[in-house]
Structure formats: C-alpha cells, structure tokens
Amino acid sequence: MQLIPIPNLLYMLLPLVIVGYFYHNWLDNGKEIIYATLRMIIQLLAIGYILIYIFQNSSYIVGGIIILMMITMSSFITLRNLQTKTFNSYWPIFFSIAFGGSINLILVIEFVLDLNNFYEPRYVIPIAGMIYANCMNAVSISAERFEKEIQHSNYIKARNIAFKSALIPSINAFLAVGLVSLPGMMTGQILSGVDPLIAVRYQMVVMAMVLGSSGISVVTYLSLKK
DSSP states (O other): OOOOOHHHHGGGHHHHHHHHHHHHHHHSOOHHHHHHHHHHHHHHHHHHHHHHHHHTOOOHHHHHHHHHHHHHHHHHHHHTTSSOOSHHHHHHHHHHHHHHHHHHHHHIIIIISOOSSSOOHHHHHHHHHHHHHHHHHHHHHHHHHHHHHTTTSOHHHHHHHHHHHHHHHHHHHHHHBTTTBOOHHHHHHHHTTOOHHHHHHHHHHHHHHHHHHHHHHHHHHHHHTO
C-alpha cells in the first residue's frame, strides 16, 4: 500500500477542529478532544514500533501479557464512564470483557483461521485488539445505561434497555454492511490488493465475532449486576 505522507495526515485534523469547537461550546469541555487526539497519535506511533517486536516474538508469555493488558486497560476505560468507580464496579467489567472476548478469540484462532500454531502474533494480536475493543464499547454503553435506568426502574427493565442499547451499533453495522458502508478491515484488504471475495469472507468473520463477543460480554456483565 502507498505510504501516506505526514503532511497529508494533517488534513484529517481539520474536521476534528470543528468537532472540538462544538464540543467546547456545547459541553464546556475543550480539552477532552485535544487530549483524546494527542493520546491517539502517541499510542498509535508507539504501538507501530512495538508491533514490529511483537510480530517477531512468538512467546506465549509475551502474547498472554499483551492480551491481559488489553483486557485490563479496556476495563479501566469502561469504568471511567460510571459514576461509581470502585473495585466492586471494576471486576464485573473485567470479567465480562475477558469472558466474552476470549471465547470468540479462541473460536476464531483455533477453528475459523485454523492456524499452524495457536499463537501467531501477526494474527492473534490484531484480532484480539478488535474483539476486546468492541467488548469494551458494548459493556461501556450497557454499564452506563444500566446505572441510569436502575435508579428509576426495576432490574429486568433496566437490564433489557441496557442490553438493547449496547448492541445497537453492532446490529446497525450488520444491517448496513455492503449497502451503506464497506467496513474498515474489508476496505483495508481491498486497498492492499486482496481479492474482494476473499476480503468478504474475512469481513464476515470480523462482523460475527464483534457481535458475538460484544453480546456475550454484555449478557455476562448485566447478569453479574443482578
């Protein structure tokens, strides 16, 4: 694929300036967009160099540490959206993301891709990142919504509303794929020269594992809150 020059990347900051302006004026918080953007840039630059080392290291220990770090950090990021930030609030999030995400990770690596070795960093790490990130987003939405709904509703109603809210993005993606959008992974593969029919199969795997892992994580979380 063509290497994007750094000056060209700067053009993508222009829409963020507009978003930041309204974020500041409507929410009276001008720092969050700037902080998030700087953190995104630093994290991606750092992970680019780290991945070079990771992809050359097939140690199960290194892989396990990386996956544990993904789960731990995604759980902390989810916790920041809750009013109650205690260990009792954290561990259901951690367990839910770990449980729902790991089931799907093992399923994809062991049975769908059928790799020669169970741990091949070039496959496992990016796939784990997609899975746990989507689990994080789904649990984050459900946790935040459940916390609000339970204040004036019973558990069943609050659970059902939180569950539906958490899965709206994934279900919308299922309904829109191919008609409204070409998902990121599929687009990236096509741009890199992969046959569209091959890219489609990989995208099916990604879409299924996203909804499957997100749904199981949310069900686990809401069940633990009973």
